[in-house]
Amino acid sequence: MQLDLxxxxxxxxxxxxxxxxxxxxxxxxxxxxxxELEEARTDTLDHLAEEGVLGQTLPVxxxxxxxxxxxxxxxxGYDPLAFDIGRGVLEATGIDFALEPNDLAARGNLCTxxxxxxxxxxxxxxxxxxxxxxxxxxxxxxALPGVEVFVRPVREHxxxxxxxxxxxxxxxxxxxxxxxxxxxxxxxxxxxxxEATARIVNEFIAQARALLSDRDTANAxxxxxxxxxxxxxxMPTLWKLRAAAVTVYPMYRGLARLVGMDSLPGGDDxxxxxxxxxxxxxxxxFFFVHFKxxxxxxxxxxxxxxxxxxxxxxxxxxxxxxxxxxxxVVTGDHSTPATMxxxxxxxxxxxxxxDHVRIDGSHAFSEVECARxxxxxxxxxxxxxxxxxxAGRLAKYGx
Amino acid sequence: MQLDLxxxxxxxxxxxxxxxxxxxxxxxxxxxxxxELEEARTDTLDHLAEEGVLGQTLPVxxxxxxxxxxxxxxxxGYDPLAFDIGRGVLEATGIDFALEPNDLAARGNLCTxxxxxxxxxxxxxxxxxxxxxxxxxxxxxxALPGVEVFVRPVREHxxxxxxxxxxxxxxxxxxxxxxxxxxxxxxxxxxxxxEATARIVNEFIAQARALLSDRDTANAxxxxxxxxxxxxxxMPTLWKLRAAAVTVYPMYRGLARLVGMDSLPGGDDxxxxxxxxxxxxxxxxFFFVHFKxxxxxxxxxxxxxxxxxxxxxxxxxxxxxxxxxxxxVVTGDHSTPATMxxxxxxxxxxxxxxDHVRIDGSHAFSEVECARxxxxxxxxxxxxxxxxxxAGRLAKYGx
Numbered sequence: 001m002q003l004d005l006x007x008x009x010x011x012x013x014x015x016x017x018x019x020x021x022x023x024x025x026x027x028x029x030x031x032x033x034x035x036e037l038e039e040a041r042t043d044t045l046d047h048l049a050e051e052g053v054l055g056q057t058l059p060v061x062x063x064x065x066x067x068x069x070x071x072x073x074x075x076x077g078y079d080p081l082a083f084d085i086g087r088g089v090l091e092a093t094g095i096d097f098a099l100e101p102n103d104l105a106a107r108g109n110l111c112t113x114x115x116x117x118x119x120x121x122x123x124x125x126x127x128x129x130x131x132x133x134x135x136x137x138x139x140x141x142x143a144l145p146g147v148e149v150f151v152r153p154v155r156e157h158x159x160x161x162x163x164x165x166x167x168x169x170x171x172x173x174x175x176x177x178x179x180x181x182x183x184x185x186x187x188x189x190x191x192x193x194x195e196a197t198a199r200i201v202n203e204f205i206a207q208a209r210a211l212l213s214d215r216d217t218a219n220a221x222x223x224x225x226x227x228x229x230x231x232x233x234x235m236p237t238l239w240k241l242r243a244a245a246v247t248v249y250p251m252y253r254g255l256a257r258l259v260g261m262d263s264l265p266g267g268d269d270x271x272x273x274x275x276x277x278x279x280x281x282x283x284x285x286f287f288f289v290h291f292k293x294x295x296x297x298x299x300x301x302x303x304x305x306x307x308x309x310x311x312x313x314x315x316x317x318x319x320x321x322x323x324x325x326x327x328x329v330v331t332g333d334h335s336t337p338a339t340m341x342x343x344x345x346x347x348x349x350x351x352x353x354x355d356h357v358r359i360d361g362s363h364a365f366s367e368v369e370c371a372r373x374x375x376x377x378x379x380x381x382x383x384x385x386x387x388x389x390x391a392g393r394l395a396k397y398g399x
Numbered sequence: 400m401q402l403d404l405x406x407x408x409x410x411x412x413x414x415x416x417x418x419x420x421x422x423x424x425x426x427x428x429x430x431x432x433x434x435e436l437e438e439a440r441t442d443t444l445d446h447l448a449e450e451g452v453l454g455q456t457l458p459v460x461x462x463x464x465x466x467x468x469x470x471x472x473x474x475x476g477y478d479p480l481a482f483d484i485g486r487g488v489l490e491a492t493g494i495d496f497a498l499e500p501n502d503l504a505a506r507g508n509l510c511t512x513x514x515x516x517x518x519x520x521x522x523x524x525x526x527x528x529x530x531x532x533x534x535x536x537x538x539x540x541x542a543l544p545g546v547e548v549f550v551r552p553v554r555e556h557x558x559x560x561x562x563x564x565x566x567x568x569x570x571x572x573x574x575x576x577x578x579x580x581x582x583x584x585x586x587x588x589x590x591x592x593x594e595a596t597a598r599i600v601n602e603f604i605a606q607a608r609a610l611l612s613d614r615d616t617a618n619a620x621x622x623x624x625x626x627x628x629x630x631x632x633x634m635p636t637l638w639k640l641r642a643a644a645v646t647v648y649p650m651y652r653g654l655a656r657l658v659g660m661d662s663l664p665g666g667d668d669x670x671x672x673x674x675x676x677x678x679x680x681x682x683x684x685f686f687f688v689h690f691k692x693x694x695x696x697x698x699x700x701x702x703x704x705x706x707x708x709x710x711x712x713x714x715x716x717x718x719x720x721x722x723x724x725x726x727x728v729v730t731g732d733h734s735t736p737a738t739m740x741x742x743x744x745x746x747x748x749x750x751x752x753x754d755h756v757r758i759d760g761s762h763a764f765s766e767v768e769c770a771r772x773x774x775x776x777x778x779x780x781x782x783x784x785x786x787x788x789x790a791g792r793l794a795k796y797g798x
Binding site: 009374375378382385387389394395396397 | 434
């Protein structure tokens with residue numbers, strides 16, 4: 001649904017809606033010709049499938065493998081092709097860095113260069129995070145005219161650079177040549193408005209090289225994914241409700257904040273996440289609960305661990321159901337089949353349960369049942385409009 | 400399909416296509432976990448389902464509850480978000496008022512105001528239709544410079560105002576404050592082109608107040624839903640055929656006329672509607688038959704009556720089949736689950752039967768079978784292109 005139509009039709013109500021995202025939920029058949037979801041013991045989800053309706057979503061489009069950013073933007077109701085979250089913003093968001101509107105963010109890598117400036121290792125031997133933290137502190141002291149500099153370590157060789165100042169532009173090239181044996185690239189403007197910023201960035205790179213010249217490894221940097229914080233219509237305004245995110249990992253918290261959700265402490269596991277939902281049940285109309293275990297196992301190619309993560313979520317689910325949400329959605333932000341050990345383009349299983357649901361005769365929550373489910377296959381950005389319709393939060397269109 | 404593509408690809412043929420719209424057909428499980436459609440005896444529809452193909456349609460979009468206007472526009476092949484039928488036009492259409500291109504229509508309500516002009520009853524105690532008819536006649540005599548005035552009673556406190564004249568604009572605010580204890584609002588322009596019209600409307604309101612000042616109740620008016628007749632590509636031109644509507648209720652006749660269908664007398668029930676189709680079988684290529692009973696019962700929350708209405712339609716259907724249409728579509732303009740006693744956003748069951756149909760193994764016409772049907776879930780505005788394709792009325796695209 002277009003966002004302006006949502007804003008026009010949405011109405012406040014007393015109902016509670018919960019969106020549970022099992023990251024990378026969708027899978028592919030493994031050793032016994034069953035997917036991770038089909039192999040997992042999911043008594044509660046299967047019961048909800050009987051009482052609910054199934055379908056499968058396309059996060060971005062047919063054949064497109066989504067990153068975590070687009071996958072979540074779609075689930076939050078935004079066309080991920082129209083609202084692009086740049087890599088720099090995603091990285092900053094992922095370490096809880098609160099970006100301001102004037103901030104320009106980039107993902108940085110430490111790399112190793114030889115005496116002639118040619119890259120010998122693009123990841124500086126995956127240098128320890130603690131060393132990257134020390135280096136980040138040194139780089140953060142670099143002084144640039146009219147611009148504040150923030151450098152924060154992420155993990156291993158990765159860091160985030162944030163430049164804060166008036167008129168900074170993301171219209172810049174990346175400085176990583178994507179191969180070794182050649183020097184890092186200078187930063188160039190991709191449009192006239194990026195020219196002043198490119199000069200500032202090159203000054204930063206030059207100072208960084210000088211500062212790191214005493215090091216044999218991790219003695220240079222590459223910068224990419226230049227981005228500013230996107231201006232996104234905010235959920236509380238669009239939907240006329242109070243929305244909260246309960247996540248364990250900061251990136252998902254950050255994505256939720258970008259669309260106007262409050263962030264609540266997620267604790268360490270799904271039990272403490274559901275406990276947080278219970279504590280704040282009366283403070284919010286909508287809860288986004290992010291479960292990471294499925295994706296982490298899928299990315300590791302660990303079929304059994306992904307299955308076990310699904311079962312863990314299923315076993316905890318009664319704690320959420322005890323709150324009696326009006327509408328519950330369980331889905332993923334994309335597929336991460338363990339057999340591929342990577343995100344994939346496959347549609348994502350979706351379960352909708354609650355008020356006014358038209359049951360479809362499903363008996364289990366699985367890829368096959370979802371593909372034949374009553375909701376069909378549809379864009380992930382329609383998930384929230386459908387959920388909020390079931391919750392009585394969308395008025396009639398036309399007379 | 401885009402309308403310009405339809406116009407390019409459509410070809411005349413000898414085939415007959417019938418679109419039967421059971422208003423508000425889609426339902427939700429009731430007492431015995433079966434929907435109104437599943438509970439109804441539908442031997443003929445079930446037989447057609449075996450010989451045909453099923454699917455489910457989205458009239459406007461995911462999660463959007465359609466009014467009757469958008470629901471029918473979609474079935475007639477028009478994107479209801481692009482072709483918006485204003486409330487005033489719909490009301491005028493609903494009482495068989497033949498709007499001309501220069502007409503500006505509004506939905507009017509009689510209301511009651513106190514001595515200081517504050518609304519004490521927004522619906523004037525739902526005054527009897529006969530009294531509204533008398534008042535409408537008095538208001539219709541109001542003289543405005545350069546503008547003809549038509550006031551027609553609808554039902555209870557509702558009436559239609561039509562202003563006919565050059566340059567009238569619907570860029571106007573509504574005068575109903577939507578609450579009591581405050582005066583009615585003056586009409587204001589929402590754009591510069593509405594300013595002259597706003598002055599005319601306010602003159603009408605002032606004269607109406609004066610005319611009704613002898614009354615204790617129903618002594619003022621509110622006006623909303625300002626609209627002109629939309630300019631819609633006409634079906635006979637788009638599709639190169641002759642199209643007729645056979646309806647019992649005027650609103651659906653009016654909607655059909657807006658897209659260029661002729662209106663044929665519908666009589667009082669589905670039998671006389673099918674008899675009309677038979678009489679005119681050789682005069683038209685396409686028939687739109689509107690069956691109201693399903694929606695009326697659904698809106699009343701009467702599950703058994705809605706089921707009975709479906710069975711009534713099913714029992715009459717052989718009278719239509721005896722004419723041997725080449726293609727028959729049976730669907731609804733939206734869902735009206737009796738359990739909700741209102742229109743809803745749920746997809747609408749659809750049955751396509753006739754020439755060149757690819758059967759899908761369905762055994763009954765029901766929500767569940769339609770959700771799993773061979774046509775999938777798709778926008779309602781694609782129904783006619785699909786039906787006319789089966790009728791040999793769409794040429795190949797490209798070589």
